[in-house]
Amino acid sequence: MKTMFYPVLLCLLICFNLNAAAQEQEPAFNTWMIAKDQFRYIFADTAFVRVSPDTKQAPVDTLLLGDEVKITGFTGKNLLLKRMDLPWLKVSYKKDGQDKEGYLWEGLISFTQIRRGDLKFVYAYDRIVDTLIEKQPHEQYVVKLKVVQAGKQLTGTSFKIFATESSSFASGRVMSGLGLSNVQHIVSLEFGGDACGVETNCFYFAMMKDGRLADLPGRMVVGDAGVYYHNESFVFPAEKNGEPDTIIMNLTEGEETEKMDKDGNPVMKETKSSMKYTWDGEKASFRKLSR
Secondary structure, three states: OHHHHHHHHHHHHHHHHHHHHHHHOOOOOOOOOOOOOOEEEEOOOEEEEEOOOOOOOOOOEEEEOOOEEEEEEEEEEEEEEOOEEEEEEEEEEEEOOEEEEEEEEHHHEOOOOEEEOOEEEEEEEEEEEEEEEOOEEEEEEEEEEEEEEOOEEEEEEEEEEEOOHHHOEEEEEEEEOOOOOOEEEEEEEEEEOOOOOOOEEEEEEEEEOOOOEEEOOOEEEEEEOOOEEEEEEEEOOOOOOOEOOEEEEEEEEEEEEEEEOOOOOEEEEEEEEEEEEEEEOOOOEEEEOOO
């Protein structure tokens, strides 16, 4: 019996260690870009906390939109839901004055946290849908942005982006109204990739003083080092060279020529132009003017 006991014990220990290592392994890269010990918001209106990384057992707790969780571990298990194949995460959180922990599906959690004062701007991919373009289906993410205060959603909006390399990264920030009439905050959400020639698209939204969220013009940046670049930038009314209730877009494009500089790099031919958008603060709309 002794001769059998030690090999069996050794196999059990190896399996246990391999399983533990798998549980601590970070999930494959995706737009959430979650790392251990990060804090994130609950993105779903209601999120069920599980005792294990699956849906086989009844939930042990419920978290609500805007609640904060800390990522404490990774499971190596995925769930396909809303056409998104995402991992289960181990989380910790506080509720009713108690420290708790459990497991959440990543699709219930926000992208990076952004807030201003007591306002939380909670955003992430909600699902994947097909959009017909020239009778051909193309996958798109439905992005949702929710503004939360004191545990309640004040307002929100949604839009779509193509599920391509340009949706590999996400970042966001919130600014002041930058001089636009009746605007309390401006929210910027950016989606892009890290490869040459992959565009970054920036979406802007005005949070009105009456609580509405209104669309603003968007902008795009793309380039291939030493070959070409296309850069769009905004000037808002409160910024240098800004104009009242006008958003100025400055466009700079560069393309390589056959000439070389002293370092042997291609000389870029650069062209600049601009266009303007007028802002109607009352109706919360913008209108593009000619170049």
